[in-house]
Amino acid sequence: MLASDGNHVHIFSLGGTIDKDYPRLTAGYAFEYGHEPAASRILKTHPNLGISFDVTSVCRKDSLDMSDLDRNLLLDAVCKILAQRPQGSHHARIV
Secondary structure (H helix, E strand, O other), X not given: XXXXXXXXXXXXXXXXXXXXXXXXXHOOOOOEEOOOOHHHHHHHOOHHHOOEEEXXXXXXXXXXXXXXXHHHHHHHHHHHHHHOOOOOOOOOEEO
């Protein structure tokens, strides 16, 4: 079931804990980022939520490694979504 535009959620992935994959070969003592943001993988397994979504990867960093440049990239991405709202719309669903 596809959701109406009012139920569309924009998700920005930055990396961090939820996006890390812990390889079994290293017994979980190292990590790497998967090919797809975790939010996409998780939400695709729940098609009956009644929402549509897009996931944009802004960076692939742990929060401790984020820089002002990374935060500005996120801000720019959020502003772009807000600028694309239909005329008269005062909200957007952003995670």
